[in-house]
Amino acid sequence: MDAKVYEEKRNRLIETLDEILGIEELRDETRVEIQKIRDKSLENNFEIVLVGEFQGGKSTTFNAICDGREISPRGAMIKTSACKISACNLADPDAEEYAQTVWKDERELLLGMIKLIEPYLRKAQPDRFGHATQEQMIRHIELYEMMMYGDDSIITGQEVKPLDIHNPDDLELIRNSLSEQWKIYKKDPKNYEQEDLDVLYISSLIAHFVNSPVITGLRKTDRMSVYEVGKLVTFPMDWTARWQTGMAEVFQPEEIAFVFLANVLCFIHSPNLARLGCVITDCPGLFASPWDTEVAQKSMLDADAILYLFGGLKTLNQGDIRALNEIRKVKMEHKLVYTINVMGNLRNIRNNILPENVSKLSSLGFKLSESDIHLYHALLGLCSRNGIPIKEGILDKHSADRFVKLAQTIDEGYGNSAEEVWVTLSDQLIGNIDIKESIERLDLNNVKKVAERSGIDDLFDGIEQTVIKKKAHSILISQGGERASAALSLLEGDLKHKEEVAKQTEAEFEEDVVKAREELERFQERASEIILKLKEPILATPLAENFENTVVLSNVSQIAESATEAIVNNLLSFDATFHRLWGRILATLTSTQCASLKEELEPLLEESIESTIEPATEGWFQTIKEGESDIYNATIGALVRSISQDLGNDWKKIVDDINNVDSLTLLGGLELSLPTGKFSDNDEFLDKLNTTSLTADVNAGSAIHFAGNVAGFVIGTVVMGVSVIVLSFMPIWMPVIAVMLPGLIAASAAGVSVSELIKKGATSQIKANIEDGLRTGFNEPDAKNRLRMASLSFVFPMQEVFVNHFHDLLKNQLILFEKRVEESKLLFLEKEQVRREISIKANELRVNKISPSKSKVDVFINDVLNVLVEKRVGGQ
Numbered sequence: 001m002d003a004k005v006y007e008e009k010r011n012r013l014i015e016t017l018d019e020i021l022g023i024e025e026l027r028d029e030t031r032v033e034i035q036k037i038r039d040k041s042l043e044n045n046f047e048i049v050l051v052g053e054f055q056g057g058k059s060t061t062f063n064a065i066c067d068g069r070e071i072s073p074r075g076a077m078i079k080t081s082a083c084k085i086s087a088c089n090l091a092d093p094d095a096e097e098y099a100q101t102v103w104k105d106e107r108e109l110l111l112g113m114i115k116l117i118e119p120y121l122r123k124a125q126p127d128r129f130g131h132a133t134q135e136q137m138i139r140h141i142e143l144y145e146m147m148m149y150g151d152d153s154i155i156t157g158q159e160v161k162p163l164d165i166h167n168p169d170d171l172e173l174i175r176n177s178l179s180e181q182w183k184i185y186k187k188d189p190k191n192y193e194q195e196d197l198d199v200l201y202i203s204s205l206i207a208h209f210v211n212s213p214v215i216t217g218l219r220k221t222d223r224m225s226v227y228e229v230g231k232l233v234t235f236p237m238d239w240t241a242r243w244q245t246g247m248a249e250v251f252q253p254e255e256i257a258f259v260f261l262a263n264v265l266c267f268i269h270s271p272n273l274a275r276l277g278c279v280i281t282d283c284p285g286l287f288a289s290p291w292d293t294e295v296a297q298k299s300m301l302d303a304d305a306i307l308y309l310f311g312g313l314k315t316l317n318q319g320d321i322r323a324l325n326e327i328r329k330v331k332m333e334h335k336l337v338y339t340i341n342v343m344g345n346l347r348n349i350r351n352n353i354l355p356e357n358v359s360k361l362s363s364l365g366f367k368l369s370e371s372d373i374h375l376y377h378a379l380l381g382l383c384s385r386n387g388i389p390i391k392e393g394i395l396d397k398h399s400a401d402r403f404v405k406l407a408q409t410i411d412e413g414y415g416n417s418a419e420e421v422w423v424t425l426s427d428q429l430i431g432n433i434d435i436k437e438s439i440e441r442l443d444l445n446n447v448k449k450v451a452e453r454s455g456i457d458d459l460f461d462g463i464e465q466t467v468i469k470k471k472a473h474s475i476l477i478s479q480g481g482e483r484a485s486a487a488l489s490l491l492e493g494d495l496k497h498k499e500e501v502a503k504q505t506e507a508e509f510e511e512d513v514v515k516a517r518e519e520l521e522r523f524q525e526r527a528s529e530i531i532l533k534l535k536e537p538i539l540a541t542p543l544a545e546n547f548e549n550t551v552v553l554s555n556v557s558q559i560a561e562s563a564t565e566a567i568v569n570n571l572l573s574f575d576a577t578f579h580r581l582w583g584r585i586l587a588t589l590t591s592t593q594c595a596s597l598k599e600e601l602e603p604l605l606e607e608s609i610e611s612t613i614e615p616a617t618e619g620w621f622q623t624i625k626e627g628e629s630d631i632y633n634a635t636i637g638a639l640v641r642s643i644s645q646d647l648g649n650d651w652k653k654i655v656d657d658i659n660n661v662d663s664l665t666l667l668g669g670l671e672l673s674l675p676t677g678k679f680s681d682n683d684e685f686l687d688k689l690n691t692t693s694l695t696a697d698v699n700a701g702s703a704i705h706f707a708g709n710v711a712g713f714v715i716g717t718v719v720m721g722v723s724v725i726v727l728s729f730m731p732i733w734m735p736v737i738a739v740m741l742p743g744l745i746a747a748s749a750a751g752v753s754v755s756e757l758i759k760k761g762a763t764s765q766i767k768a769n770i771e772d773g774l775r776t777g778f779n780e781p782d783a784k785n786r787l788r789m790a791s792l793s794f795v796f797p798m799q800e801v802f803v804n805h806f807h808d809l810l811k812n813q814l815i816l817f818e819k820r821v822e823e824s825k826l827l828f829l830e831k832e833q834v835r836r837e838i839s840i841k842a843n844e845l846r847v848n849k850i851s852p853s854k855s856k857v858d859v860f861i862n863d864v865l866n867v868l869v870e871k872r873v874g875g876q
Contacts, residue, residue: 001472001867003464007275009472009864013480014041016860020484020853025845026491033487041480045088046467047279049299051327052309053319057341057378061309062087062282063399064378064456067270068386070399071226072282073234073258083261084295085233086281089274090267097268099229103219104262104291106165109210110138112291113203116196117177121163124173128161133607134290136160165210175207182247199289201243205256208248215253215260226266230398232257233264263295272385290611297330297615301622304467306335307459309378312343315356321364328366329558329612331550331619334628337463338368342377342455346433349375374462377433380454383426387447390418426450470626470680473868478681481861486673488854493669494820495846498827500665502839506828513821516666519657520817523650524810530646531806534799539635543798544791546631551616552787553778560771563608564763605770617794624798627678632798637677640802644674647806666824670816672809675802685801 001009017038021031048065050058059072062085072085083104090097104112114134121129121137129137139162164170181200185192209215218232235258236242242250273280281303283296300306306327310316327333340357342349358370386403389395395403400418407414407421411428414421419442426446427439430453437453439446451457501509623629627637651671658664679685777783827835 001468003275003461003468005867006464006468006472006476009476009860009867010041013476013860014038016853016856017041017484019856020488023845023849023853025841025849030487030491034484037480037483037487041475042091042277045277045279046304046464046471047086047281047302048305048307048463048467049281049283049303050307050309051283051296051300051323052341053311053317053323056309056311057343058282058309060378060382061307061376062280064381064385065272065278065280065460066266066268066385067272068382068389068395068399068403069268069270070402071230071233071266071268083233083258084263084281084283084299085266086263086279087266087268087270087273088279089270089277091274093269095267097226097266099224099226099267100265101222101224101229102262102264103260107139108262108291109165109206109260110163111294112289113174113178113199113206114138115290116181116199116203117174120177120180121173124176131603132160133603133610135607135610136162136603138162165206171207171210178204178207202259202289204248205251205259209251209253209256209260212253215257218257219260226268227396227398229264229266233261234258234402293326297326297618300327300330300332300335301615301618303332303335304470305337305463306332307337307339307463310338310340310357310373312341312349312353315353316360321360324361324364324366325558326615329555329619330615331623333366334623335466337459337466338373339376339459340373342375342433344433346375346435374455374459376455376459377429377453380426380429380450381456381459383422383429384447384451384454384456386418387422387426387442387450388444390422391442391447472864474678474681476864477861478676481857481864482673485854485857485861486671488850488857489671490669490816492846492850492854493665493667494823495842495850496668497665497820497824498842499839499846501824501827502835509824509828512664512666516664517817519654519664520667520670520814523654524814526650527647527806527810530643531803533643534636534639534803534806539639539799540792540795542635543629543631543795544788546629547617547620547791547794548787551613551620555612555616556774556778557771559608559612560767560774562612563605563770564767566604566608621794625679627680633677636795636798636802640675640677643806644676647672648674666817666820670813672813674809675805677802679801685805 017034020026020034021038026034050062052058062072063070066087071087114137118129118134118137122132137160163174165174178200181196182204185197185200232254236251236255272278281299283299308324308327310320324336327336340349340354344353354370354373354375357373358368361368386395386399390400390403395418403418404414404416404421407425410425414424422442423439430437430439430450433453435453437449439450504512620629624632627633648671654664654667655671658668675682675685778787827838830838
């Protein structure tokens with residue numbers, strides 16, 4: 001099913017629902033249900049998240065999808081984020097456009113800078129922060145008992161007074177920490193990581209303006225015009241130059257309000273976004289800070305498709321690899337749509353960059369071919385979308401002005417009007433990609449030519465197919481046609497029964513009630529026995545093993561890398577720290593010294609485990625909800641489908657009897673809305689899942705508690721007792737320092753940072769040692785047992801959700817039956833003539849309106865299913 005077919009099917013569904021809502025005699029509860037289905041069909045927005053390396057064309061692509069509107073800031077020379085920006089279509093054509101703003105809370109402000117200031121916090125206030133994790137530094141974590149299937153172990157931790165950015169003493173501590181970072185940068189700017197510099201810029205602005213009356217006033221605003229918010233999220237054009245001439249003081253608060261924004265959702269009139277009910281999101285910077293990482297991971301988990309843009313001037317670099325590994329870490333690889341932004345010569349990209357990218361990705365374990373990577377020119381794509389609005393003078397002034405200004409940063413000779421810039425820019429870009437064509441004017445033909453050369457339509461056809469493949473069944477069938485059919489079937493059954501009651505005596509009716517109730521109870525007894533299969537504990541074992549392997553054990557290397565970075569950065573933050581460590585190495589290691597060093601390393605290792613396992617856990621769980629987990633689909637999902645099929649077949653036999661036995665009309669329309677085994681096919685499953693204990697561990701973003709539990713027992717195995725990591729860490733330095741000693745002396749004399757040389761020389765050895773220790777720790781019997789209990793605690797609630805759902809369906813079936821019985825009894829209070837009139841009206845409504853509407857919905861369902869089956873058979 002392609003985008004056009006999907007759109008046609010959804011429009012057809014909505015038209016059919018509108019026809020049903022137009023039936024005047026429709027009872028209130030059916031009308032409410034059909035209206036909900038209609039609203040859901042329109043509200044089910046697809047979310048596309050844009051991810052890519054710095055200056056890769058994300059913001060330009062975002063603006064192109066928004067019909068050429070300049071909403072997401074582009075051209076800013078900064079890697080870390082302003083905020084997460086999203087846009088969706090405003091359905092009411094007469095409504096005024098607006099933007100919803102969400103401002104960062106205190107934790108989120110601190111999260112962006114904590115990695116930068118953490119070492120200084122530990123040094124400045126060791127009693128307060130010496131053994132704290134980053135999360136404890138910025139937010140209270142309530143410590144509570146986690147009881148796990150017969151295990152009475154308790155997660156314990158040291159209570160830490162977190163930073164309060166509004167507290168004068170804490171704010172001064174933060175500013176002093178940043179001041180130390182500025183000293184390091186100014187001492188050796190060339191060797192200061194650009195990513196860290198961007199974080200330092202943002203952190204300094206936050207620390208300087210956090211109590212500004214202007215910022216305080218803005219943070220109370222949660223809704224403003226798109227134009228107003230556009231000014232807030234736009235980076236100053238002279239961003240880099242301003243930092244070269246001064247510090248945070250050179251900016252005005254209105255210019256840097258974006259650093260306090262968490263996310264912005266713009267509601268705009270956009271035919272492009274309306275086409276499928278699409279939400280487009282420009283992901284924050286690529287993991288420059290913990291804030292960026294957290295927001296990017298959450299965005300990718302929530303998205304229906306992830307559009308990854310590679311730069312077209314060179315093959316993928318370490319930044320791309322890191323980003324793609326982050327996507328893989330949260331188990332969202334199946335959502336990826338790969339794109340190369342054609343910023344260079346097209347022939348070179350096709351012959352060299354494209355095959356090299358595929359080769360590199362394949363060697364890293366990503367499954368794709370050259371045909372899976374779209375070639376697309378982001379800036380030409382923008383021109384293809386803003387061309388006609390510019391020509392017709394309907395592009396908003398902010399977008400038109402910014403389009404001109406940004407083009408003039410490329411070449412001042414482009415002109416001053418948006419139309420002049422469009423012609424010159426389009427012509428030059430097409431020439432740059434080696435296509436011998438020229439653009440001499442702005443007209444419809446040239447706009448079409450620019451769109452074709454940009455590849456934007458082919459790209460988004462690919463994105464739409466990826467998204468539609470996943471959501472068409474849910475929106476059109478499970479949450480659309482089948483729900484509507486069930487509502488109409490129930491009404492149809494009620495009407496048919498009313499017709500029959502009018503022909504009976506009260507005694508005959510009571511006799512039929514007994515027969516129907518007995519038949520229903522027999523069905524429910526059989527159903528309850530079938531449902532018991534879902535409670536088998538052994539059913540959870542394959543999925544629990546899958547969790548252990550994909551979330552924990554496969555990420556050992558990642559945990560080790562994160563722990564190594566944290567340990568090295570914290571122990572070697574200052575040369576003075578190195579000298580302290582040097583003294584320990586030369587001295588005989590006493591048990592007290594070893595214990596002291598353990599205390600320094602434990603929170604770092606725990607934090608590394610948590611920061612790696614938490615997103616991996618959320619990603620693993622998300623793939624299950626979306627129906628992308630093969631193990632889940634083959635175990636719990638398969639059993640749910642089997643049970644649904646058995647119950648459906650059993651009820652079909654009753655339906656056959658209903659059609660032949662008048663006494664069973666009481667059961668008409670009471671069939672169960674049986675699950676497919678996918679959580680994503682029914683919002684009710686997701687709601688029920690969100691009310692289980694699993695929510696506290698995963699859905700609400702607090703998988704950290706589970707990760708902390710894993711960290712607790714692994715650290716207990718690895719660090720405490722045998723001291724695998726700590727005690728083996730110390731001897732590493734002896735041979736490294738012995739080899740490096742002449743270089744260290746010379747480097748010291750030359751003013752080079754001794755700690756930097758130590759860092760480079762020892763990192764790989766530390767990582768290997770930690771990784772070995774982790775693997776040993778996770779294979780300890782106690783660790784394996786606890787990990788299995790933790791894994792099962794994630795799987796059992798999934799089984800329970802479906803068990804409860806099946807039982808709720810049976811319970812609701814009984815309730816509807818008894819309700820029908822009571823309503824029928826009321827009919828016998830009426831005179832026979834009145835009952836006959838009610839019967840006639842019920843028959844007319846059923847035969848002339850409800851049954852034809854249900855048939856129309858059922859034909860729609862079969863039509864959609866046939867299309868989906870044809871596409872699967874065709875391999876699409």
